[in-house]
Every structure is written in C-alpha cells, then in structure tokens.
Amino acid sequence: GAVVSQHPSWVICKSGTSVKIECRSLDFQATTMFWYRQFPKQSLMLMATSNEGSKATYEQGVEKDKFLINHASLTLSTLTVTSAHPEDSSFYICSAPQDSREETQYFGPGTRLLVL
Amino acid sequence: GQQVMQIPQYQHVQEGEDFTTYCNSSTTLSNIQWYKQRPGGHPVFLIQLVKSGEVKKQKRLTFQFGEAKKNSSLHITATQTTDVGTYFCAGFDDYKLSFGAGTTVTVRA
Numbered sequence: 001g002a003v004v005s006q007h008p009s010w011v012i013c014k015s016g017t018s019v020k021i022e023c024r025s026l027d028f029q030a031t032t033m034f035w036y037r038q039f040p041k042q043s044l045m046l047m048a049t050s051n052e053g054s055k056a057t058y059e060q061g062v063e064k065d066k067f068l069i070n071h072a073s074l075t076l077s078t079l080t081v082t083s084a085h086p087e088d089s090s091f092y093i094c095s096a097p098q099d100s101r102e103e104t105q106y107f108g109p110g111t112r113l114l115v116l
Numbered sequence: 117g118q119q120v121m122q123i124p125q126y127q128h129v130q131e132g133e134d135f136t137t138y139c140n141s142s143t144t145l146s147n148i149q150w151y152k153q154r155p156g157g158h159p160v161f162l163i164q165l166v167k168s169g170e171v172k173k174q175k176r177l178t179f180q181f182g183e184a185k186k187n188s189s190l191h192i193t194a195t196q197t198t199d200v201g202t203y204f205c206a207g208f209d210d211y212k213l214s215f216g217a218g219t220t221v222t223v224r225a
Contacts, residue, residue: 104161105213
C-alpha cells in the first residue's frame with residue numbers, strides 16, 4: 001500500500017534552534033497533508049493542514065510563526081519548529097489522504113523531537 | 117468544535133477474553149474511523165464507517181456505527197497478545213479528523 005515517510009525519525013536539539021521535519025508521500029501524490037502532535041500517553045492533536053501551493057491552515061492555538069509549514073510539491077511537506085523550547089518536545093506525525101475524498105489517512109512513522 | 121470522547125482509557129485484558137471500547141461525538145459525523153497505534157509506532161488505519169447503523173467485521177474485530185452517527189464501538193473477541201496497542205476512533209468532519217483519547221490495551225497471557 002501507499003507509504004508516507006518522515007525524516008528524521010529522531011532529533012535532539014538545543015533550546016533556541018530550529019528543526020525541520022520532512023513528510024513525503026512515496027508512491028502517490030498528496031495535495032493535502034496533515035501535521036499532528038502527540039504528547040506521551042495522549043491522543044493526536046491536529047496542528048495544521050498543509051496545502052500544496054498555498055498557505056497552510058492552522059488549528060486554533062497553534063502559532064503559525066513558530067510552526068512553519070511548506071508544501072512545495074505534491075509529495076513533500078515540511079514542518080519547521082522555529083526557536084524550539086523544551087515544551088516543544090513531542091512526537092510529530094504527518095499524514096496524507098488515502099484517496100481523492102481525503103477522508104482516511106496514511107500516517108508517517110513520526111518524528112520524536114527532544115529539545116534540551 | 118467537534119469533540120470525540122473515548123472510553124475506557126485503559127483496558128487490561130486476559131488473553132482469550134473479549135472487550136469493547138466506545139466512542140462518542142458531540143456532533144453528528146459524516147463518518148468515523150478507527151486506527152491502531154502499537155507502542156512506539158504510528159497510527160495505522162483499520163476501518164471507516166459511513167452509514168448509520170453500519171457494522172463491519174475484520175476477523176476478531178467488530179466495528180459499529182450508531183444510528184444517529186454520533187457514536188461507535190470496537191469489540192474484540194478472543195484477545196491475543198498481538199492486539200496490544202492503543203485504539204483510536206476519529207471523527208471526520210469539516211475535512212479533518214478529530215481523534216478520541218484512545219484506549220490503550222494490554223494483555224496478560
């Protein structure tokens with residue numbers, strides 16, 4: 001089946017640095033991708049909807065200047081956590097729709113971010 | 117906005133026993149989806165329910181969608197150690213998914 005990849009799978013960084021996470025759809029195109037954040041033992045919280053060729057749509061309470069999203073092609077979306085702080089440490093997961101109706105999702109393997 | 121509630125949060129099951137996890141939405145859903153996340157892994161799509169009162173089965177898993185399209189359940193029979201993980205329901209509305217809190221299942225042999 002279709003696969004969504006994420007890179008890196010793990011990242012440890014110092015407070016104040018920026019971290020870029022890539023999400024790729026490997027054998028299909030995705031005009032829309034979704035970015036989620038999951039804290040330990042908690043559910044997935046949608047952060048934003050990434051739209052190819054246009055601005056991302058952010059959920060309420062998510063700072064768009066802190067979490068920069070770029071969807072430059074039909075197979076790649078990136079999330080940049082700018083000026084990361086320890087409270088940004090989390091599991092970041094992207095997803096892409098399984099079909100044209102964009103209802104069900106393939107999830108990437110996730111990126112674990114630890115900010116020291 | 118849409119809220120999806122899921123209970124129980126934890127389910128510790130004896131191998132071979134059955135259990136059910138329940139999901140309720142504050143609004144009527146166009147569809148509901150179930151995902152499974154193994155420890156340390158990412159969510160994997162299990163099934164989508166669209167029609168009112170729909171029932172679908174996948175081997176030992178039975179999924180139901182309520183008549184009002186506001187609740188759903190997942191029933192697992194004869195639990196096996198491979199069933200370990202967290203099961204999330206997710207309501208689809210306004211072009212996005214809202215996830216329940218998940219039911220984390222552990223199995224004792």
